[in-house]
Amino acid sequence: MRVTVHxxxxxNAAHRLYNSAWDDEKNFKTFGKCSYxxxxxxxxxxxxxxxxxxxPVTGFVINLDVLKRIIYEEIEVYFDxxxxxxxxxxxxxxxxxxxxxxxxxxxRIRYRLDDHIDLKITLYETPRNFVTYxxx
Amino acid sequence: MRVTVHxxxxxNAAHRLYNSAWDDEKNFKTFGKCSYxxxxxxxxxxxxxxxxxxxPVTGFVINLDVLKRIIYEEIEVYFDxxxxxxxxxxxxxxxxxxxxxxxxxxxRIRYRLDDHIDLKITLYETPRNFVTYxxx
Amino acid sequence: MRVTVHxxxxxNAAHRLYNSAWDDEKNFKTFGKCSYxxxxxxxxxxxxxxxxxxxPVTGFVINLDVLKRIIYEEIEVYFDxxxxxxxxxxxxxxxxxxxxxxxxxxxRIRYRLDDHIDLKITLYETPRNFVTYxxx
Amino acid sequence: MRVTVHxxxxxNAAHRLYNSAWDDEKNFKTFGKCSYxxxxxxxxxxxxxxxxxxxPVTGFVINLDVLKRIIYEEIEVYFDxxxxxxxxxxxxxxxxxxxxxxxxxxxRIRYRLDDHIDLKITLYETPRNFVTYxxx
Amino acid sequence: MRVTVHxxxxxNAAHRLYNSAWDDEKNFKTFGKCSYxxxxxxxxxxxxxxxxxxxPVTGFVINLDVLKRIIYEEIEVYFDxxxxxxxxxxxxxxxxxxxxxxxxxxxRIRYRLDDHIDLKITLYETPRNFVTYxxx
Amino acid sequence: MRVTVHxxxxxNAAHRLYNSAWDDEKNFKTFGKCSYxxxxxxxxxxxxxxxxxxxPVTGFVINLDVLKRIIYEEIEVYFDxxxxxxxxxxxxxxxxxxxxxxxxxxxRIRYRLDDHIDLKITLYETPRNFVTYxxx
Numbered sequence: 001m002r003v004t005v006h007x008x009x010x011x012n013a014a015h016r017l018y019n020s021a022w023d024d025e026k027n028f029k030t031f032g033k034c035s036y037x038x039x040x041x042x043x044x045x046x047x048x049x050x051x052x053x054x055x056p057v058t059g060f061v062i063n064l065d066v067l068k069r070i071i072y073e074e075i076e077v078y079f080d081x082x083x084x085x086x087x088x089x090x091x092x093x094x095x096x097x098x099x100x101x102x103x104x105x106x107x108r109i110r111y112r113l114d115d116h117i118d119l120k121i122t123l124y125e126t127p128r129n130f131v132t133y134x135x136x
Numbered sequence: 137m138r139v140t141v142h143x144x145x146x147x148n149a150a151h152r153l154y155n156s157a158w159d160d161e162k163n164f165k166t167f168g169k170c171s172y173x174x175x176x177x178x179x180x181x182x183x184x185x186x187x188x189x190x191x192p193v194t195g196f197v198i199n200l201d202v203l204k205r206i207i208y209e210e211i212e213v214y215f216d217x218x219x220x221x222x223x224x225x226x227x228x229x230x231x232x233x234x235x236x237x238x239x240x241x242x243x244r245i246r247y248r249l250d251d252h253i254d255l256k257i258t259l260y261e262t263p264r265n266f267v268t269y270x271x272x
Numbered sequence: 273m274r275v276t277v278h279x280x281x282x283x284n285a286a287h288r289l290y291n292s293a294w295d296d297e298k299n300f301k302t303f304g305k306c307s308y309x310x311x312x313x314x315x316x317x318x319x320x321x322x323x324x325x326x327x328p329v330t331g332f333v334i335n336l337d338v339l340k341r342i343i344y345e346e347i348e349v350y351f352d353x354x355x356x357x358x359x360x361x362x363x364x365x366x367x368x369x370x371x372x373x374x375x376x377x378x379x380r381i382r383y384r385l386d387d388h389i390d391l392k393i394t395l396y397e398t399p400r401n402f403v404t405y406x407x408x
Numbered sequence: 409m410r411v412t413v414h415x416x417x418x419x420n421a422a423h424r425l426y427n428s429a430w431d432d433e434k435n436f437k438t439f440g441k442c443s444y445x446x447x448x449x450x451x452x453x454x455x456x457x458x459x460x461x462x463x464p465v466t467g468f469v470i471n472l473d474v475l476k477r478i479i480y481e482e483i484e485v486y487f488d489x490x491x492x493x494x495x496x497x498x499x500x501x502x503x504x505x506x507x508x509x510x511x512x513x514x515x516r517i518r519y520r521l522d523d524h525i526d527l528k529i530t531l532y533e534t535p536r537n538f539v540t541y542x543x544x
Numbered sequence: 545m546r547v548t549v550h551x552x553x554x555x556n557a558a559h560r561l562y563n564s565a566w567d568d569e570k571n572f573k574t575f576g577k578c579s580y581x582x583x584x585x586x587x588x589x590x591x592x593x594x595x596x597x598x599x600p601v602t603g604f605v606i607n608l609d610v611l612k613r614i615i616y617e618e619i620e621v622y623f624d625x626x627x628x629x630x631x632x633x634x635x636x637x638x639x640x641x642x643x644x645x646x647x648x649x650x651x652r653i654r655y656r657l658d659d660h661i662d663l664k665i666t667l668y669e670t671p672r673n674f675v676t677y678x679x680x
Numbered sequence: 681m682r683v684t685v686h687x688x689x690x691x692n693a694a695h696r697l698y699n700s701a702w703d704d705e706k707n708f709k710t711f712g713k714c715s716y717x718x719x720x721x722x723x724x725x726x727x728x729x730x731x732x733x734x735x736p737v738t739g740f741v742i743n744l745d746v747l748k749r750i751i752y753e754e755i756e757v758y759f760d761x762x763x764x765x766x767x768x769x770x771x772x773x774x775x776x777x778x779x780x781x782x783x784x785x786x787x788r789i790r791y792r793l794d795d796h797i798d799l800k801i802t803l804y805e806t807p808r809n810f811v812t813y814x815x816x
């Protein structure tokens with residue numbers, strides 16, 4: 001009897017899509033306005049989904065206070081009000097697309113959870129564009 | 137060619153998270169403000185998702201009027217404007233966490249559906265906390 | 273040049289609509305399922321709207337951190353995870369309808385704000401039922 | 409490392425649920441007000457979900473501009489501001505239920521995507537009724 | 545002490561924007577795809593906002609059951625699953641734009657309310673286009 | 681008979697709240713994480729609300745295509761995917777708070793509208809923080 005518990009969270013950040021191996025023209029052709037030099041930004045919304053057995057003593061798959069603390073320490077402190085290109089070592093040589101960000105978020109939360117818990121992350125870059133990753 | 141049909145519904149209820157085998161201090165440490173003695177409450181929103189073949193005569197997996205009647209009879213009559221701890225026999229000795237509620241909802245709807253239909257329930261306790269259960 | 277700044281907040285509470293001067297039958301006729309004896313509850317969402325001049329030094333009408341602290345101290349501490357009928361002195365002899373709650377919220381925030389600031393409160397009892405009050 | 413990219417889109421259309429092999433009474437009994445003769449309509453919202461590997465050069469599973477052009481050409485041009493019963497050849501002898509529409513949308517987008525990309529479509533007929541189809 | 549009570553409701557309808565005094569070309573130039581001959585449709589969402597004094601006996605400005613019945617009788621029965629051009633006498637010689645519909649809705653509800661109640665209607669044609677009217 | 685027509689739009693931008701007359705410590709004390717040096721960003725959502733008489737020939741207060749073109753030319757081209765501090769001359773010596781941005785947006789749209797039209801702008805910096813300005 002495995003249930004999935006979902007928790008929404010959010011952070012605000014600036015970024016820019018730019019491949020430094022290319023000139024500006026090729027970057028604009030591929031990334032459009034997302035390649036503008038002075039950055040733009042988003043209200044990133046995320047859903048953290050953890051799946052596991054219900055503990056019969058508490059009725060919880062995971063205590064939400066524990067999950068909220070993990071999200072705070074691993075995601076909010078690390079991403080909120082940051083410039084993803086300039087402030088995060090992971091995007092020094094990798095483009096901070098939603099796809100690459102969601103994999104990074106998944107990795108940061110995954111190592112904090114017990115092995116018997118499954119994890120899936122949904123990341124909204126805008127209300128109309130979003131991505132999901134579950135480690136497979 | 138299996139399609140999933142989703143229907144949203146809702147009910148309002150009071151509850152309290154409290155393990156009667158523990159003293160108040162341990163309850164507060166585990167459940168926080170959710171253990172307050174006089175109950176609090178939520179607008180529970182739910183999504184009922186049924187998966188099956190499209191009937192070529194009607195174009196339906198299930199007639200929505202049938203699904204709405206099942207939701208009304210099994211969920212709204214049973215849960216709406218109730219105190220989950222005091223009014224529902226299932227939570228006499230079980231804590232009404234979102235996890236335990238979603239399993240109860242799944243069971244009440246499951247027995248009303250044909251065997252070839254798959255069922256999944258999503259239950260929102262708040263817009264930021266929600267759970268899903270599909271019987272596995 | 274007056275601008276309005278809006279901040280969303282929320283609290284979860286239990287309540288019951290019941291006029292103790294009436295018998296149960298008249299209460300049910302007036303309040304329906306909202307009069308059930310064991311309480312039900314809601315995720316109350318609120319919008320606090322303050323109107324004033326922009327401070328040319330900060331670009332703010334009000335510092336959001338100040339507004340968030342007022343909301344925390346006056347509303348969240350006071351209303352969150354409470355039973356409005358049993359835990360709040362104001363509803364000892366007054367029915368906790370959305371109308372009466374929004375006036376109480378307005379009064380609690382109003383006395384914390386400067387006189388030159390206008391205040392309006394919007395309170396959602398459910399996503400489909402909500403009320404507004406601006407002191408007039 | 410497969411990531412799913414989701415893109416929301418929408419179109420407005422009129423339709424009517426009516427089986428021409430039945431008389432009006434049987435249609436009304438099955439389809440209710442949806443069988444009214446002069447059509448009604450919906451703001452159809454859809455989520456197009458494509459799953460694939462991240463391209464290490466761009467950081468994209470699929471360039472959103474490419475996906476937006478496919479959605480525009482295959483869905484918006486074809487469905488937007490149309491009468492599904494009268495204007496679309498596919499619904500000459502098939503009832504335009506949400507189930508049948510979502511399969512048609514899936515087929516129109518599927519043939520435009522590379523084989524290694526998986527596709528799932530979610531179609532909202534109203535905010536409370538929606539369907540999903542992934543080709544299985 | 546006047547409070548505003550808001551109630552959300554909805555109906556689905558087909559319509560077409562077309563001025564019969566003009567040829568098709570001029571209609572298309574003015575109304576675009578909204579002038580297509582076979583109609584399209586919308587999920588119309590509306591907010592009915594009534595303002596008045598709080599009744600000290602009930603704590604209500606208006607009993608929501610009364611307001612819901614007015615909305616059902618005046619709006620849902622009249623507009624839901626209809627073709628606004630063909631089925632409603634008011635749009636025989638008037639174009640069913642959101643502006644004209646909201647005025648009609650206001651008039652139908654206004655005559656059912658006491659004089660000391662103020663009324664405002666908000667009508668969403670789509671989530672991005674909406675109109676408001678308060679009788680002034 | 682004046683009706684208000686509302687149109688939603690959006691843009692994504694980076695910004696930073698920083699008063700150059702102050703040192704970093706005072707900036708952090710006033711603006712918190714919003715003062716971080718490398719910028720952060722938001723999905724700004726806006727509602728443009730125009731009020732006027734209904735034209736009896738078209739049934740419109742304003743043709744939405746006209747309004748959408750004004751929003752595109754004055755707001756989207758100017759603000760979308762920009763760094764508000766670095767790219768916009770208006771914020772060379774003014775802090776790009778939501779309050780200051782909404783006044784700028786109002787001014788840019790106001791001069792494009794006829795005098796008999798009233799204008800109000802609502803600007804969401806996040807789903808929980810937003811501002812409104814109507815020129816008074």
